[in-house]
Amino acid sequence: MPSAVRFGVNYTPSVGWFHHWLDFDLDSVRADLDSIAALGLDHIRVFPLWPYFQPNRTLIRPRAVEQLVALADAAAERGLDVNVDGLQGHLSSFDFLPAWTQTWHRRNIFTDPTVVEGEAEYLRTLAAALADRPNFIGMTIGNEVNQFAAGPHPDPDRITPEQAGAWLRRLLAACAQGAPGKLHLHASYDAAWYQDDQPFTPGHSARLGDMTAVHSWVFNGTAQRHGRTGTATEHHAAYLVELSKAWADDPRRPVWVQEVGAPAPLIHAEHAAAFTEATVAGVLDCTDVWGVTWWCSHDVARDLADFPELEYSLGLLTNDRQPKPAGRTLARIVKEQRPYAPAVRTTALVVDTTPGRSVCAPGGAVFEAFARLTADGARPTTVLASRADDKEHLAARGITAVVTPDQVTE
Structure with missing residues (x-):
């Protein structure tokens, strides 16, 4: 068992949002990091904007890389470790793709050989620049890059699951080349678990990279269906943690809740603290x-235009760096954290995705059965139908009872 769970935040600069890379101000960054460290958090996830760092396929701007290193060093001075997402990619409803992949140079970002090699060199370069920093956790290939590979994206780069896997392996290898021995991973939004035609699969998330990342957002139909205080809503992050274990080959594979937040208006501001408390409690009842890592550190400034309304208020801190109720709640949880040793979950819900992954989505048979079991206090995990009779696999995970969704009654 790990001795403690890491608590951190996705760093959204208070001045200029991620456009701060255009007018990088280390003093402003330091002030932001001071306010994050004051919450007792131990790491941040950082987002270079890909077009700003690699505006041409063969130009990775040295000054931008130096600024990234300066940010990481400032974080170290405040006791904060750093994970870096390379390919941004997609953030808060905006796409940031370099011009050399678009319009007149339109090429598939997952399969075009020259594009992929450009991406690999970019990730290798960022990783290498930070490789000797003790506070560098490692690279995430990019933020929810799977959203570029299928609908509802308006102009997706269509690929097969086999092509998605090949792309992930190539770029994970580039990260490891740049920074051997660090933790390198990739991150998909929940379509990887829920969407039938999404080429990035649960197997990719649960088997490739040094740990599994899950991103938990209850605006995906969960809160709409179950309400703010519904079991499925308050345990959505825990559900994704346990769902991921069905596909993992390593029964002790670590899982990182890399994004989770309290989105208004489904979670109103006055309820954000309670949602934070319930969500974290659910996750801490999962093993491994x-x-x-909460989304996000600071609110988006209201003078920045065209964000979806919910994006302006997701911070643990206000735009002027003052802690909000959810931030104070998370700080208290960190301060009061007990040794992390949750009991093994011995009841496994069978996951059969033969009809499609949507059985795992809100409203699907697996999702709803898991919520009912959780509400009844059963503390379920999940197991693939193909492994439900594998005694060795079940024993390795401590599973003693297996149930199917249709056995779970109202």
């Missing part, structure tokens, strides 16, 4: 959790 590496960490919880």
Whole structure:
């Protein structure tokens, strides 16, 4: 068992949002990091904007890389470790793809050989620049890059699951080349678990990279269906942690809740603290959790235009760096954290995705059965139908009872 769960936050600069890379101000960054460290958190996830760092396929701007290193060093001075997402990619409803992949140079970002080699060199370069920093956790290939591979994206780069796997392996290898021995991973939004035609699969998330990342957002139909205080809503992050274990080959593979937040208006501001408390409590009742990283650190400034309304208020801190109720709640949880040793979950819900992954989505048979079992206090995990009779696999995970969704009654 790990001795503790890591608690951190996705760093959203208070001045200029991620456009701060265009007018990088280390003093402003330091002030932001001071306010994050004051919450007692131990790491941040950082987002270079890909077009700003690699505006041409063969130009990775040295000054931008130096600024990234300066940010990481400033974080170290405040006791904060750093994970870096390379390919941004997609953030808060905006796409950031370099011009050399678009319009007149339109090429598939997952399969075009020259594009993929450009991406690999970019990730290798960022990783190498930070490889000797003790506070560098490692690279995430990019933020929810799977959203570029299928609908509802308006202009997706269509690929097969086999092509998605090949792309992930190539870029994970580039990260490891740049920074051997660090933790390198990839991150998909929940379509990987829920969407039938999404080419990035649960197997990719649960088997490739040094740990599994899950991103938990209850605006995906969960809160709409179950309400703010519904079991499925408050345990959505825990559900994704346990769902991921069905596909993992390593029964002790670490899982990182890399994004989770309290989105208004489904979670109103006055309820954000309670949602935070319930969500973290659910996650801490799962085994093999590496960490919880809240989205996000600071609110988006209202003078920035065209964000979806919910994006402006997701911070643990206000735009002027003052802690909000959810931030104070998370700080208290960190301060009061007990030794992390949750009991093994001995009841496994069978996951059969033969009809499609949507059985795992809100409203699907697996999702709803898991919520009912959780509400009844059963503390379920999940197991693939193909492994439900594998005594060796079940024993390795401590599973003693297996149930199917249709056995779970109202």
